[in-house]
Amino acid sequence: MTGRRNIVVKIGSALLANQDLLTPRFGFLQRLMEDVTRLRSTGAQVIICSSGSVALGLRIVGETLESAGVSDKQAAAACGMPLLLNAYRQVGHEFGLEIAQVLLTLGDFEDHRRFLNTRNTVHRLLEAGVVPIINENDSITTEEIRVGDNDRLAAKVAQMIEARDLIILTGVDGLYDRNPDDPDAQFVPEVVDVSQYMEATRGKSVLGTGGMATKLQAANMAQEAGCTTWIARGDADKPLSTVLDGERRATRITAHPDPQSSWDSWITNRLQMAGSLVVSEAVADELASRKRSIRREDVLSMEGDFTRGDVLHVYDPGGTERARGLSDFTSEEIRVLTHNPDTDAEQLLGYRTHGEIVRSANLVPLETRHLLWDAPEAIA
Template sequence: MVAENRIVVKVGSSLLVNEEHLTPSYAFIHGLLGDIAALRQEGKEVVLTSSGSVALGLGLLDLDPAEAGVQDKQAAAAVGQPYLLNVYKQVATEYGFDIAQVLITAEDLENRRRFLNTRNTITRLLERGILPIVNENDTVTTEEIRVGDNDRLAAKVGQMLMASKLLILTSIDGLYDRNPEEEGAQFVEKVHDVAEYLEVTKSTSSLGSGGMMTKMQAANMAQNAGCATLIAKGEIDSPIIAVLNGERRYTECVAEKDPASSWAVWLTDRLNMAGSITVRNNPARDIRSGEIGVRAQDVASIQGDFGKGDVLHIFDEDGLEVARGLTNFGSQEALILALNQDKTPKELLGYKASDVIINQKNLILLEERHLNWDQPVDDVLQVDEVSLD
């Protein structure tokens, strides 16, 4: 059930850090935490998802953001994160509350046990009156395994906490139907289907890792969990409350009235693709009708080096995504089962098991509300073409 008093606020680097000097924007941070203090007084539970550590760290290390590589950014995060938290700590103290740092990796959100542990931690902090400040742990992540943007990270936090609102503060006042610099661009007040706007939102800021496209992707994640997303310009004066009170315009991505369960939302809204399976078209129809899970005999191809318990994307032979589900086998074991359907799993794997790769109960069919992923074209093992000899 959605928690009506719970709000997740996401703030980007372009608001928190002076772009020219790569130093904290104290005026904005005062306005931000002042609003959070006021919301707390009203009984609201607020979680802040904050960028800024890498940008601040690049300034401390005297590195050009445009030329910084992965290792530069990891080092920048290591020095920038305590700097950013110290600024938050000082300002929060002036408003009479304390903060906590919660660093998250993509794996913390994609692994069910770690996801629940993270949720428990943040919930406990809220119960004790502490403001959780969430950021990706950029010091230890690489391009291949990172969340990649704090918009989707904030949406996952909103899902995790069953928040009623996700407020994304950015450098423009919301979504436009095309590049806002183009003549005739129209402001979009409400969005029901974010897929309509993905193609017109492909740009990023000079400091941030996400643009309006990642905000649309984040909004879709939040929608599925019954959480409305508000996208607005982060003004210095009353950056949060003016938006919530309707005093400043914003784009609202409307929440689903009938959200899926917490389990279904976690399983379907992925940050990265661990792997995928293409099933033959006839069994794909049976999967869509809810009659079966994914059996070894149905597999046409396997993509990715995944492990047992990973969430896989299931495609049909036409490249259309059918479902997502928890796999009972790693990629090598799944391939062995698919290649040797005349033998039992006991004979092939050395232990007793079913030949069902994904059980029906661990499979969620995709609906129109979900953004489909493209079928992978690299590192694909076609079952009919593979030999184990």
């Protein structure tokens, strides 16, 4: 796979499911898979992150988007996933494409070992010439443990396989500086700093769970990993190649010229907050050197229940996020350490330790190019 152009494609529910009938849109799938075949003929590898399973299963469980609760949507996902995959297989076989399903949960991205295992599986599928169809396992996930939107899921996949391009196909032809229904809205052809447009991107589609805000969040995650993101209308002939070749209008969010390492990218590109620490302003400033660990005496307060190996968000007393890093202790162990500052850490915990909450090697200071997370209410 070295040297190949890896392309991740994210497809929204509204493109895959007829909004009134809640059935697959085979015309769109025909155009999509034909274009996937065209890209593969140039040596590119294509991975599809597909929404649509919940929308396609709602009719089977007798629910609508308006009436469905969490358990209804989980059941709908279980019914709709075979329909979605079968639609991909039917159309894919017309072009000689083999299809594989990869269902992921939040833990497959946030736990580093599972992240690597997932990456190995996707790489093996690509080596075999198979097109992976990736989706969140909506039939078993709940609000507390789900990714929540396939835009950021696709960005994590792009990071995982070191993709060059992430194409997000949607119902509009890209980003506007305000709601595109506004007659004064201006199309934005290229973005370097996504933070400039976050306030103008509220709202979401009827069938989907994410709006333009999640697409920009995904783009920021991708650009940190050296991946260019394209946001474009999905209903078009050659929906992928015309975007990459610049033949039609799309918003291009440029990759950062100095991308993070895969380790730093995994630490900083989070999908949910496991926990957070507050340190003094002086300590927060020192973290920028990447030579400073966070010790128990540095912690002013802590939020969340987490385990060893979870990534913590580090804030200064003013509530500004300054770094993210891997915890060497559980939240309960940190409480014991910080509440007993004069007692030896080994005596408190029952095993040998230097008492560093986050080691410098596992700590990444955040730069202006990152989208920062709001501090938990208890901190702010």
